[in-house]
Amino acid sequence: MMDVSFAALLGAIVVMAAPIVLAALGETITEKAGVVNLSLDGSILLAAMVAFVVAAETGQPVLGCLAGAVTGGLVAAIVAGIGVHLGQSQVAVGFALTFLCRDLAYFLGSGHSRVEGPQFEPLPLPLLADLPVVGKALFSHSVMVYLSFAAIPLCGYFLYRSRWGLILRAAGENPEACWARGIDPIKVRTAATIGGGAMVGLAGAAYSLAVKPGWATPRAARASAGLPWRWLSSAAGIRSGW
Amino acid sequence: MIMNTFRKLLPLPVNQIRDLFLIVLLALGGVSVLLLVLGISPVDIATTLTGGAIGSWRKFSHVLTVWVPLILCSCGLLFTFRAGLWNIGIEGQVILGAIGTTMVLRGEGHGLAPGLQIALALAAGFAGGGLWGSCAGLLKNRGGVNEIFGGLGLNFVAQGFILWLILGPWKREGIASMSGTDLFPRELWMSMPAGWRVAPASLVIAICAFLFSWYILNATRFGLRIKAVGANPAAAPLYGIRPDRTGLLAMAIGGGIAGIAGGLQVTCVYHRLLPPISSGYGYLALLVVMLANYKAGPVPIICLLFAALAAGSIQLPISLQLDSSLSGVIQGACVVAALLVHGWRKSKTGGAS
Numbered sequence: 348m349m350d351v352s353f354a355a356l357l358g359a360i361v362v363m364a365a366p367i368v369l370a371a372l373g374e375t376i377t378e379k380a381g382v383v384n385l386s387l388d389g390s391i392l393l394a395a396m397v398a399f400v401v402a403a404e405t406g407q408p409v410l411g412c413l414a415g416a417v418t419g420g421l422v423a424a425i426v427a428g429i430g431v432h433l434g435q436s437q438v439a440v441g442f443a444l445t446f447l448c449r450d451l452a453y454f455l456g457s458g459h460s461r462v463e464g465p466q467f468e469p470l471p472l473p474l475l476a477d478l479p480v481v482g483k484a485l486f487s488h489s490v491m492v493y494l495s496f497a498a499i500p501l502c503g504y505f506l507y508r509s510r511w512g513l514i515l516r517a518a519g520e521n522p523e524a525c526w527a528r529g530i531d532p533i534k535v536r537t538a539a540t541i542g543g544g545a546m547v548g549l550a551g552a553a554y555s556l557a558v559k560p561g562w563a564t565p566r567a568a569r570a571s572a573g574l575p576w577r578w579l580s581s582a583a584g585i586r587s588g589w
Numbered sequence: 590m591i592m593n594t595f596r597k598l599l600p601l602p603v604n605q606i607r608d609l610f611l612i613v614l615l616a617l618g619g620v621s622v623l624l625l626v627l628g629i630s631p632v633d634i635a636t637t638l639t640g641g642a643i644g645s646w647r648k649f650s651h652v653l654t655v656w657v658p659l660i661l662c663s664c665g666l667l668f669t670f671r672a673g674l675w676n677i678g679i680e681g682q683v684i685l686g687a688i689g690t691t692m693v694l695r696g697e698g699h700g701l702a703p704g705l706q707i708a709l710a711l712a713a714g715f716a717g718g719g720l721w722g723s724c725a726g727l728l729k730n731r732g733g734v735n736e737i738f739g740g741l742g743l744n745f746v747a748q749g750f751i752l753w754l755i756l757g758p759w760k761r762e763g764i765a766s767m768s769g770t771d772l773f774p775r776e777l778w779m780s781m782p783a784g785w786r787v788a789p790a791s792l793v794i795a796i797c798a799f800l801f802s803w804y805i806l807n808a809t810r811f812g813l814r815i816k817a818v819g820a821n822p823a824a825a826p827l828y829g830i831r832p833d834r835t836g837l838l839a840m841a842i843g844g845g846i847a848g849i850a851g852g853l854q855v856t857c858v859y860h861r862l863l864p865p866i867s868s869g870y871g872y873l874a875l876l877v878v879m880l881a882n883y884k885a886g887p888v889p890i891i892c893l894l895f896a897a898l899a900a901g902s903i904q905l906p907i908s909l910q911l912d913s914s915l916s917g918v919i920q921g922a923c924v925v926a927a928l929l930v931h932g933w934r935k936s937k938t939g940g941a942s
Contacts, residue, residue, distance in 0.1 A: 425925065433932030438675055438737065439879050440928055446876060447921025453914035455627075 365495040366391070366550040372502045373546030377423070379506060380539030381519030381532075384426050385441025387547055389448025394418040394551025396456035402556055412491070412552040419548020420541045422448055427540040431533060491553040498546075515539050608930050612880075615926035620919055633909060638916075641904030642897035646784065653787040654858055655870075655896035657795045658683070661850035662874030663881075663888045664802040665718075665843035670883045671806055672839035673819035678725045678740025679847050679871035681747035682718040686848025688751060689717025690855045691862040694773050695759065703776040710777075711794075711852045718848015719841040721747065726840035730833040736840075752864055759862065769863030779857040788857040795853075798846055803885045815839050847871060873899075876924045882931055895920055 370391060377384045384390075394415040402411025422444060430437035506512040517525045518535035525532045621631040643649050662679055669676035676682075693710035701709070721743060728739040759770045779788035806812040814835050817825045822832040854866050877895055881887040902916035 429925070429928050429932050433929070433936050435928045435932040435935070440925070442677075443876060443879060443921055443924040443928060446872065446917060447925055450914040450917030450921060454912045454918055457912035457914075 362492055365492045366554040368495045369498060369550035369553055370547050372498055373419070373543040373550065375543075376502065376506070376515070376546065377540050377543030379519050380515050380536045380543075381522070382427070382431060382536050382540045383437045383441065384423055384540060384544060384547075385438055386422055386426055386444035386448060387441075389445040389452070390419050390422045390544065390547050391551040391554065392452040393422065393448040394548035395555035396452040396551075398548075398552035399555040400456065408556050411556055412549060415552030415555075416545040416548040419551065420545040423540045423544020423547070424537075426544070427537040431536050431540065491556065495550075495553060604934075608934060611930050612923065612926045615929065616919065616922040619926070620922050623918075629909075629911070634905070634911075634915070637904050637908050638898065638901035641901035647786065648900065650784075650786040652893070652896045652900045653792060655899050656892050657787065657791050657857075658850040658854055658868075658870045659874055659877065659896055660795050660889060660892040661798055661853070662847050662871050663877045663892055664798050664885075665722075665846035665850075666874055666878045667802055667806060667883070667885055667888065668815065668839045668843035668846070669722075670878055671812075671819050672815045672836045673822065674726075674729075674836055674840060675737050676722070676725070676740060676840065676843055677737050677875070678721065678743045679844070679874065680867050680869070681740070681744040682721045682844035682847040683851040683854075683867040683871050684744075684747040684751050685721040686714035686718035686845075686851030687855045687862060687866040688754065688851075689713035689715075689848060690852030691759070691770070694777050694856065695770075707777060707779060707856055710856065711849055714848045714852025714855075715845040716848070718851065719845035722840040722842075722844020722847070723837060725844075726837035730837060748864075751862070751866065755862060755864060769859070769861045772861050773856075777856065778860050779853075781857075791853045791857045794849065798849065799885075799889060802846070806885060847874075873920070876920055880924050880927045882927065 370387060374384060374387060397418045398411040398415030400411075401414040402408045405411075425444060426437065426440050429435050430440045504512075506516065514525070514530055514535055517528075518530070518532040518539070522532035525535070624631045624634060641648060642652050662683065665682070666676055666679060690710040690713055693706065693713045725736050725739045725743055728734040729736045732739075755770055761769075761771050779790050781788045806815065814825075814830050815838075817828065817830055818832045818835045818839075825832050825835070850870065851866060854868070855862055859866070873895060874892075877888060877891050880891050898916040898919055902913040905911045905913045905915060
């Protein structure tokens with residue numbers, strides 16, 4: 348009996364962690380390139396709403412995920428446009444966007460609040476899911492959860508072992524050297540911001556399609572509204588201690 | 590010819606007015622396009638919002654109840670922004686101000702006149718907010734903690750603190766409830782004429798706070814020091830200005846003014862302490878000050894517009910069945926448009942703002 352509840356708890360933790368992992372990874376990529384994208388909170392909510400609505404209208408969770416990623420990328424593109432290209436304070440842009448996106452999500456999503464919609468079905472991995480305790484806790488989740496955990500080593504490889512990762516970190520740590528080597532740091536930063544933003548959007552999609560299925564305007568959203576601020580700091584923590 | 594002399598005489602306002610026009614055009618245009626795509630008439634929205642905000646004196650006085658805390662928070666933020674600090678901890682400072690005020694109002698009167706006790710309570714609010722502001726400032730000076738992270742952390746602490754007070758030591762007679770503490774005795778409410786929803790005294794306090802801030806920031810030596818620290822923290826020490834101390838003082842004053850906003854929410858609006866006492870006015874004020882391009886002059890009018898939007902949007906669900914968060918969308922769009930236009934102007938003039 349104890350086993351089962353422990354496994355369920357562990358499983359719930361793993362599921363709840365998935366969007367946080369994705370968002371923190373996205374933010375890490377952005378921050379490594381020397382950009383602070385503070386719009387995380389609003390971006391996640393807006394992407395969650397868009398992903399759910401698209402999935403509910405088309406019946407395809409995968410399309411919903413794509414839409415969520417595109418939304419996150421678009422929001423990040425605004426941050427990159429105003430914060431990187433026009434040289435305005437990135438904190439200011441991110442902060443304003445946080446509120447704009449949050450209210451936009453509430454406003455546009457109010458029609459789809461508390462309706463049934465498609466979601467990712469749990470997909471137990473063969474063999475592994477049959478393991479005692481661990482099997483139920485780690486290997487019987489939806490695709491999004493597996494994806495978020497696969498993303499950790501992938502991002503690590505991308506940032507520290509690949510040529511692109513080197514360029515990205517150079518743009519963040521020493522833009523002058525980057526420039527001298529014939530690479531435009533502004534372009535790299537823009538790309539990193541948008542790419543990271545897309546991952547943040549994916550995190551939002553994971554939230555509304557796999558973790559807490561559905562979209563409910565004020566209550567559920569407000570319960571989570573305080574959390575993402577901490578995601579940012581967790582991302583910053585990862586940045587220093589990776 | 591006439592146009593040229595005019596431009597020479599008034600070089601800045603012309604540019605500023607043109608920018609303002611661009612910002613409004615961009616923001617309202619964007620929101621209107623969005624509404625049209627959704628099949629909602631922007632004209633309907635505009636009439637509903639105006640009707641909800643200035644349809645009657647009662648409604649307009651509701652706008653003013655939002656305006657008071659908003660302008661107080663914005664004044665507090667003017668100090669910190671001028672010193673180059675991002676005081677995101679303002680929400681916590683509002684909460685601590687409310688707690689300080691409540692503490693005095695709940696205490697023994699010691700035979701003080703109620704008016705005097707309220708004044709004392711507001712001073713305690715100033716102290717509470719100032720204390721919280723200095724905490725963030727000290728964390729930055731002594732611990733090297735960025736004021737954004739320190740402020741956010743202190744916001745969470747303040748939130749926990751107010752919940753503990755309401756559910757613990759200051760709980761209601763009989764049962765602790767999330768709906769707040771007991772109401773204060775009537776004589777400790779700020780007096781309000783019949784038909785008003787805002788206490789005239791709180792309006793006076795808000796206007797005085799704005800004039801005080803404007804005067805300090807633009808006409809005193811101290812204001813110039815804050816500006817020097819904000820504009821060039823590396824050069825300030827050459828003139829004998831300590832950036833850390835000046836920044837700390839700016840945080841304390843800014844937090845104190847925000848604390849008065851919390852205190853007024855307690856004495857004039859709710860007459861008790863309740864968990865969402867700050868109502869997000871601190872964050873909204875950050876948007877106001879950004880929209881004002883960190884200058885004091887436009888703050889009162891922008892506060893009035895934002896307050897009107899917030900109050901007017903209450904009508905949206907009633908008359909048009911739309912979510913009231915539309916007001917937040919309009920406010921956010923204005924700020925993003927402002928950042929865009931100011932940034933574009935900056936990049937065009939080669940970095941000199």
